[in-house]
Amino acid sequence: MRILAAGDHFVRPDLIRAALDEELALRSPAAPLDPPGPLGPPEPLASLDPLDPRRAAAPADGPRLDVTDLVLPWPHEPFGPVGGVQEASGTEQRLIDALGGAEVCVTQMAPFTARVFEASPALRMVAVCRGGPVNVDLDAATRHGVAVSFAPGRNAPAAAEFAIGLMLAAMRRIPTADAELKQGRWRGDFYAYDESGGELDGATVGLVGYGAIGRIVARVLLAFGAKVLAADPYADPEAVRADGVQPVGLDDLLRRSSVVSLHARLTAETHHLIDAERLALLPEGAVLVNSARGALLDHAPLPGLLRSGRLRALALDVYDVEPPPADWPLHDAPNVVTAPHLAGATRQTAHRAAAITAAEVGRFLRGEALAHPANPEVAEGPRP
């Protein structure tokens, strides 16, 4: 069985190999999701050592694995559209060459386009270790009989914690205070009533989208003492209420929330979901956070709303164009906190991504149903 570990500099091939090894060879208890250490690269796992005595535990009749590596350039180079798929890294030709006769590929960013499927007849399965398989042409995969799986929720804790961090940073102007102090300015005037920020305790916070990330954000906000509203037409209102969160319509949420955080998926329906008309519904001095996808939000009205104070602060991890251009209108707008699309970037996310996909490869090779199929119409994997 040839497997291509098409990793990158985040979900590295060695993490994928270690997770596959754990899943397919050793079958030992689940690997801890905590990363091996706070500093430096993870140590080589003993299970990758061919002389490791634990290898004897591998079932004699188990699949013989031949795992090869490919390292894609992300995040050292931004991801982007490649040959008809979105948010991909590397080139189609490099992937085709690396696949050779591989039957399975585990990847986060490789561009699985129609051309790649056409050129890789041996391929049977692509396990995508990210929340949505946007780098795979699913129609082409299905036409070629290739099963595709994905890894929903793999970075939900990381992204939720980052959203809360952005929210606090924007509400309390932490990055500005830090930058000013480092430039020798003691901004004690930020303590003035007009300058000081608000609290989450007692605030009404609106979550647009109540999926894996929105739910964790809600839990943290409730612990802070916030009243939490959620607008998600696909969430079960009873389940939302059971979490202590009030399900509401989007316009109602925008009118009532002093802090709004976006956590919806980007679809044709949610493109510019928050447009100028909807932004006008926000109460004076509201704080807006977007760590989901840039195109959920129409960016054009934002500089004006910040300058007039109608928006007190804006925190962004994602943008309509990534990275934003040099003449980006928000560069010199007041009270903007930014990060370069980092919400999901924790070591635990990388380990979890590798573990979820390795488990899917295990199911596929054993002929079991996939837990997260993206094209369930393709017959489940080969019988062992």
Ligand SMILES: NC(=O)c1ccc[n+]([C@@H]2O[C@H](COP(=O)([O-])OP(=O)(O)OC[C@H]3O[C@@H](n4cnc5c(N)ncnc54)[C@H](O)[C@@H]3O)[C@@H](O)[C@H]2O)c1
């Ligand atoms: N910045 C980052 O690094 C980063 C990391 C992880 C996820 N994300 C993004 O965060 C968002 C949430 O991710 P998730 O893992 O919670 O996804 P999810 O699929 O679990 O949840 C998304 C939710 O959006 C809801 N939704 C769909 N249409 C909607 C609409 N019209 N109005 C309101 N809600 C709607 C869905 O019902 C679903 O509950 C996604 O956009 C994802 O791409 C960003």
